[in-house]
Amino acid sequence: MTEYGVPKLSTTLVLRPSQAEHKPPSATQVAKASGGFRPDVQGLRAVAVGAVLLFHANWKFFSGGFVGVDVFFVISGFLITGILLREAQGSGRIRLGGFYAKRARRILPAATVVLIATLILTVMLLPQIRWETVGVDTIASALYVVNWVFAAGTDYLNAEIAASPLQHFWTLAVEEQFYIVWPLLLVTLLLLFRRRTKTREGTVADHRVSAMRAARPGVLLVLVLSLLFSIYQTSVDPAPAYFLTTTRLWELAVGAAVAVFASEIARIPHWLGYVLGWAGLASIVVATLLFSGSTPFPGYAALVPTLGSAAIIAGGMNGRAENGVGRLLTLRPMRWIGDISYSLYLWHWPLIVVGTYLLGGELRVRYGLLIVIFSILPSWLSYRFIENPLRNWGWVKHSVKRSLLAGAALMVSSIVLASCVYIAPRIMNPQYEASADTKIGAEALTGDFTNDDLSSFTDAGKPADQIEGGFTPSALDARDDNTEVYGIGCNRPSSAATPKIKGCIWGDPHGDTSVILVGDSHAASWASAYIALAKEHGWKLWVSTKASCGLSSVSQADGDQEYTKCNTWSAMMFDDILAEHPDLVVTTNRYTRAAYKPGLSRGEARMLYADGLHNDLQRLNKAGIPTIVMDSTPEMNSDVPECLSANPDHLTACATPRTDAIGKGATYVKRAVEGLPEADIIDMNNWICPDTEACSAVVGNVAVYRDAHHLTRTFGQTLAKPLEAELRKSEVARSALW
Incomplete structure (x- = not known):
């Protein structure tokens, strides 16, 4: 997404079909031709950005529209390599300073304007809890390392958080890192492979031979190694694999390979070139329509759009650019969209993210399309008044030093402003954080517990400034107020298949009473309360949980796919x-846990999961191990920390009707324990949601959730005594623990 609007060079070689059949072009001519302006490539950009825009507009028909990014990668690899090879063939060297100066003039002006505009929109329209994140993302985007930031943040903890308005900058980061690695590799290989030969053409021929000798093994090395790693990483940990440079370099290398082997590719018959072009476009369309978020990506699947893009570029060589599929790609509207595609890509996503927030967190297709259409206006203005004028500004264009200094100044300006946005929330807003000596929730209660004690939890529906002592953690800190089992790996990520024991024992490791808390992340949310009880009573408590995975004898699902690592973990855990x-074994799961069995409805799959849990509980009971199933945690209609940040003086806006929040998993919980005398249900929902009408975001001076359905660590700790009271009411738990 960087080589948009390539200057229309006059070096394009055009051979008529009859000429090409009788006199193949020379290698020099082909190399020259492949580096010139390609109107079909400009149209291919329109295909790429169109797929991305329709996907981001939430049009489910284009569920694989994310492959437009892969098309951009191939285009960039092809064009950048062509630029580098032409210089290497002409002079025998690559001037890195000049290369990076051109990239700075091309990329940074428009990108900087979008970064600053996004910061302004964030401060004006988004809640303060997002300011810190956007500030960090802006700094990482300005430094072109944001893809690594997103890769590190793709764990289960962030699954419910709204997307960053700068998330799309990950692709620019990958490309810029390629632009650092690839030229340096070529320079190194040129030094290794350069040799002088005596020919009538002199040093130009020598340079051409050296460049080809250097580039061919280099591009194949990058392509093969990165592709193999991409396939491996996508299979073991697909979420971060999507953003990693190392899993994406091969896609740019595919485009680079087309440029490196242009002399051979251009000699293919014209009929084959036309077939390649149409087949390539068909591949991109098929991927756009048939791929989805459940497709393991990039890995093998990314071969479809990348090879399709390479086929279009290869098919358009040797005078075929405006024939075959080129007739479609070179239509004036396609080329115009291709011209502004870089700016269009930059502008559309921040507008979609901000628009989604203003629309209540849900983006319907019609609104998504309207936002996409509207984004054409700032994109055209950016192209017309920023991209082209600044790229061709003579004062910097004719000086490498000034170009690089101007680029550095733009990067610094983004970083400075982003730093201000990052620190602003904690300076501007006290967040009504409760003082350390405030009596919080159940910590103030002693003795036996009855429903009368719920009265101490009911004052939080008031505005924050009317709650005595405020609430804690603050809205800005609630997201990070997570149970201790995460930091030491006791809650296993989706990529792990084995339970963890070492370091996951709390209380007295040699205690006479042992308890195992097992389940998904909802079970992990209860760890703080159970850890407090284990320390008080000297239990040996082992907490073993896994993201989106419960204890069940049936095969479990992860969306539409079989969750094989969960199945392995569940069997080993049992x-x-x-x-x-x-x-005693205590388990709980989110009500969405479901069995994997194609053809079942979601409700049927959940009931089948409950049957699998029932089987496991029954086997444990027969082995003399009593079991407790905790009812599903109430779920809110919004991201609670974000809502608290947006409504610090009106917390009732963050409440969820009780009927919406409670009871979603009651049926499967009852099914799991039905008929088992040594299994019982513990229902803590009245303590989490004490109000009879609505579930509050703040209860007993404590923010309840760190997202929409996971408890904060602080609130979990306040529930220790009420939890003990409920356990004592259960004959199964009481006989096992006391």
Whole structure:
């Protein structure tokens, strides 16, 4: 997404079909031709950005529109390599300073304007809890390392958080990193492969031979190694693999390979070139329509759009650019969209993210399309008054030093403004954080517990400034107020298949009473309360949980796919429980847990999961191990920390009707324990949602959730005593623990 609007060079070689059949072009001519302006490539950009825009507009028909990014990667690899090879063939060297000066003039002006505009929109329209994140993302985007930031943040903890308005900058970061690695590799290989030969053409021929000798093994090395790593990483940990440079370099290398082997590719028959062009376009369309978020990507799947793009570029060589599929790609509207595609890509996503927030967090297709259409206006203005004028500004264009200094100044300006946005929320807003000595929730209660004690939890529906002592954690800190099991890896990520024991024991490791808390992240949310009880009563508590995975004998689902690592973890965990033979097993899961069995409805799949849990509980009971299933945690209609940040003086705006929040998993929980005398249900929902009408975001001076359905660590700790009271009411738990 960087080589948009390439100058229309007059070096394009055009051979008529009859000429090409009788006299193949020379290698020099082909290399020259492949580096000139390609109107079909400009149209291919329109295809790429169109796919991305329709996907981001939330049009489900284009569920694989994200492959437009892969098309851009191939185009960039092809064009950048062509630029580097032409210089290497002409002079025998690559001037890195001049190369990076051109990239700075081309990329940074428009990107900087979008970064600053996004910061302004964030401060004006988004809640303060997003300011810190956007500030960090802006700094990382300005430094072109933001893809690594997103890769590090793709864990389960962030699954419910709204997308960053700068998330699309990850692709620019990958490309810029390629622009650093690839030229340096070529320079190194040129030094290794350069040799002088005595020919009538002199040093120009020598340079051409050296450049080809250097580029061919280099591009194949990058392509093969990165592709193999991409396939591996996508299979073991697909979420971060999507953003990593190392899993994406091969896609740019595919485009680079087309440029490197242009002399051979251009000699293919014209009929084959036309077939390649149409087949390539068909591949991109098929991927756009048939791929989806459940497609493991990039990996093998990315071969479809990348090879399709390469086929279009290859098919258009040797005078075929405006024939075959080129007739479609070179239509004036396609070329115009291609001209502004870089700016269009930059502008559309921040507008979609901000628009989604203003629309209540849900983006319907019609609104998504309207935003996309509207984004054409700032994109055209950016192209017309920023991209072209600044790229061709003579004062910097004719000086490498001034170009690089101007680029550095633009990067610094983004970083400085982003730093201000990052620190502003904590300076501007006290967030009504409760003082340390404030009596919080159940920590103020003693003795036996009854429903009368719920009265101490009911004052939080008031505006924050009317709650005595405020609430804690603050809206800005609530998202990070997470149970301790995450930081030490006791809650296993989706990529892990084995339970963890070491470091996941709390209380007294040699205690006479042993308890195992097992389940998904909702079970992990209860760890703080159980850890407090284990320390107080001297239990040996083992917490073993896994993202989106519960204890069940059936094959479990992860969206539309089989969750194989969950199945392995669940089976191993069950065997570990039998081996440990604890006094009590406690499990709980989000109500969305479901079995994997194609053809079942979601409701049927959830009931089948409950049957699998029932089977496991029954086997544990037969082995003499009593079990407790905790009812599903109430779920809110919004991201609670974000809502608290947006409504600090009106917390009732963050409440969710009780009927919406509670009872979603009651049926499957009852099904799981039905008929089992040594299994019981613990229902804590009245403590989490004490109001009879609505569930509040703040209860007993404590922010309840760190997203829409995971409890904060602080609130979990306040529930320790009420949890003990409920456990004592259960005959199964009471006989096992006391």
